[in-house]
Amino acid sequence: xxxxxxxxxxxxxxxxxxxxxxxxxxxxxxxxxxxxxxxxxxxxxxxxxxxxxxxxxxxxxxxxxxxxxxxxxxxxxxxxxxxxxxxxxxxxxxxxxxxxxxxxxxxxxxxxxxxxxxxxxxxxxxxxxxxxxxxxxxxxxxxxxxxxxxxxxxxxxxxxxxxxxxxxxxxxxxxxxxxxxxxxxxxxxxxxxxxxxxxxxxxxxx
Amino acid sequence: xxxxxxxxxxxxxxxxxxxxxxxxxxxxxxxxxxxxxxxxxxxxxxxxxxxxxxxxxxxxxxxxxxxxxxxxxxxxxxxxxxxxxxxxxxxxxxxxxxxxxxxxxxxxxxxxxxxxxxxxxxxxxxxxxxxxxxxxxxxxxxxxxxxxxxxxxxxxxxxxxxxxxxxxxxxxxxxxxxxxxxxxxxxxxxxxxxxxxxxxxxxxxx
DNA sequence: TGTACATCAGTGAACGCGCGTTCACTGATGTAC
DNA sequence: TGTACATCAGTGAACGCGCGTTCACTGATGTAC
Numbered sequence: 001x002x003x004x005x006x007x008x009x010x011x012x013x014x015x016x017x018x019x020x021x022x023x024x025x026x027x028x029x030x031x032x033x034x035x036x037x038x039x040x041x042x043x044x045x046x047x048x049x050x051x052x053x054x055x056x057x058x059x060x061x062x063x064x065x066x067x068x069x070x071x072x073x074x075x076x077x078x079x080x081x082x083x084x085x086x087x088x089x090x091x092x093x094x095x096x097x098x099x100x101x102x103x104x105x106x107x108x109x110x111x112x113x114x115x116x117x118x119x120x121x122x123x124x125x126x127x128x129x130x131x132x133x134x135x136x137x138x139x140x141x142x143x144x145x146x147x148x149x150x151x152x153x154x155x156x157x158x159x160x161x162x163x164x165x166x167x168x169x170x171x172x173x174x175x176x177x178x179x180x181x182x183x184x185x186x187x188x189x190x191x192x193x194x195x196x197x198x199x200x201x202x203x204x205x206x
Numbered sequence: 207x208x209x210x211x212x213x214x215x216x217x218x219x220x221x222x223x224x225x226x227x228x229x230x231x232x233x234x235x236x237x238x239x240x241x242x243x244x245x246x247x248x249x250x251x252x253x254x255x256x257x258x259x260x261x262x263x264x265x266x267x268x269x270x271x272x273x274x275x276x277x278x279x280x281x282x283x284x285x286x287x288x289x290x291x292x293x294x295x296x297x298x299x300x301x302x303x304x305x306x307x308x309x310x311x312x313x314x315x316x317x318x319x320x321x322x323x324x325x326x327x328x329x330x331x332x333x334x335x336x337x338x339x340x341x342x343x344x345x346x347x348x349x350x351x352x353x354x355x356x357x358x359x360x361x362x363x364x365x366x367x368x369x370x371x372x373x374x375x376x377x378x379x380x381x382x383x384x385x386x387x388x389x390x391x392x393x394x395x396x397x398x399x400x401x402x403x404x405x406x407x408x409x410x411x412x
Numbered sequence: 413t414g415t416a417c418a419t420c421a422g423t424g425a426a427c428g429c430g431c432g433t434t435c436a437c438t439g440a441t442g443t444a445c
Numbered sequence: 446t447g448t449a450c451a452t453c454a455g456t457g458a459a460c461g462c463g464c465g466t467t468c469a470c471t472g473a474t475g476t477a478c
Contacts, residue, residue, distance in 0.1 A: 026321065027317055027318060027320070027321025027322060028317055028318055028321070029235070029318045029321060029322055030321065106317040106321075109315065109317065109376055110316070110317050110318065111233055111234055111312040111315065111316050111317075111318070111379060112233060112234055112235045112316065112317070112318045114233070114379050114380060115232065115233025115234070115235060115236065115312075115379075116233060116235055121379075121380055121382075124380050125380040125381060128376060128377065128380060129377075129380075152396075152397060153393055156390070156393035156394060156397065157397070159373045159374075159377075159390065159393075159394065160369065160370070160373075160394055160397055162369075162372075162373045163366065163368075163369025163370055163371075163372060163373050163394070164366070164369055165369075166368075166369060166372035166373060166376075167365045167366075167368045167369050167372060168365075170315055170330075170334060170372075171334065171335075171365075173317060173320050173321075173327075174320060174327055174330050174331040174334060174335075175331060176327075184362070184365065187359055187362035187365075188362060188365065188366055188369070190358075191358060191362065191363070191366055191401055194401065195397055195400065195401045
């Protein structure tokens with residue numbers, strides 16, 4: 001027993017972190033109990049002291065991702081001057097996050113995880129729809145204070161916002177880092193901004 | 207030997223078709239040689255008369271998808287009156303296709319396939335970038351004949367067009383068919399159309 | 413037209429492998445007395 | 446302060462399973478003579 005004992009709470013965090021690293025390196029398909037255990041520095045069966053099953057680990061990851069997305073929206077908009085600025089910060093943050101931690105979108109948009117287990121599908125549904133709802137709320141607020149054009153459906157605009165990010169995920173995955181995320185962000189943001197700009201010039205009415 | 211012999215060409219098509227069905231039912235993760243063989247009505251080892259490996263089957267699928275996407279763009283635009291109409295038909299066709307054959311986008315956007323084998327990543331790259339290039343070409347043509355606004359980058363507009371479709375893929379997968387694809391199509395198309403409409407009223411100058 | 417032979421799709425047993433999970437165990441840590 | 450005990454994280458061997466793939470074989474089909 002070279003490995004010191006640690007509390008379950010700490011181990012759970014370590015396990016989730018290790019699982020994310022494995023997904024980043026080997027893909028969702030490569031996520032095995034053995035590999036996660038090796039990264040934690042522990043024997044595979046030790047993981048069962050902290051999670052009842054591999055499915056529970058994946059569920060823990062999805063829950064974590066959901067919390068992170070919620071925090072992203074809040075933090076991006078807390079420091080923003082108006083709704084367009086909030087959305088812009090959120091987009092930039094997402095693209096940067098994609099660059100730093102490609103494992104997360106891989107996990108959320110992974111058909112594999114969805115199809116394997118009904119519980120995962122439900123969890124991903126909560127994460128994606130929760131995110132879209134948060135974004136739509138911010139859009140609605142912007143529409144009400146006049147910083148965003150008011151005649152477009154907020155939920156549909158939120159889906160379109162997600163559509164600024166998703167193509168970047170696949171192109172980034174597929175291109176071995178050649179795809180220019182920053183440029184993509186600038187280009188699609190210019191278009192989105194153009195679309196949601198209120199008709200008159202009062203972009204920051206209070 | 208209850209199974210009659212058939213030519214390799216026919217079997218190859220049957221195998222690819224069966225593989226698509228398996229992905230539709232069990233996900234990419236559930237795609238196994240045994241399941242495909244069962245669907246074809248043949249013993250697992252028989253597949254090796256027609257494909258050298260499971261990887262080759264997946265590669266065959268990706269190639270097929272690439273051909274289908276190319277055909278989609280051509281057919282949608284052949285009967286269209288102008289570039290916006292062409293893009294609209296293409297969008298509707300894609301969403302309908304997603305409804306009928308959810309396995310295909312699952313395959314193309316599957317992180318699993320990408321991460322597993324470098325050859326697959328290259329193939330998916332060809333498919334996605336080829337599709338984006340085709341769409342961008344149509345957009346460029348529309349910009350030149352004045353049916354599309356000319357001051358936006360065609361490649362970025364093509365990526366945004368893909369962004370109309372991708373959120374629908376994940377929401378459709380995750381919602382057990384509850385997500386309203388037709389409504390999504392109408393809403394995001396209205397926005398896209400609004401964005402790409404030329405500034406003056408001459409939407410169909412020749 | 414009839415026979416001999418090459419071709420090759422399909423068979424089924426077998427393989428080695430990595431997988432998720434279990435279980436009896438070990439032994440360090442913290443608490444009760 | 447010192448001893449006895451409960452707790453529980455980590456161990457390592459073992460499990461059954463499904464996987465992709467191989468290989469010697471079978472036997473129907475089509476061709477050459």
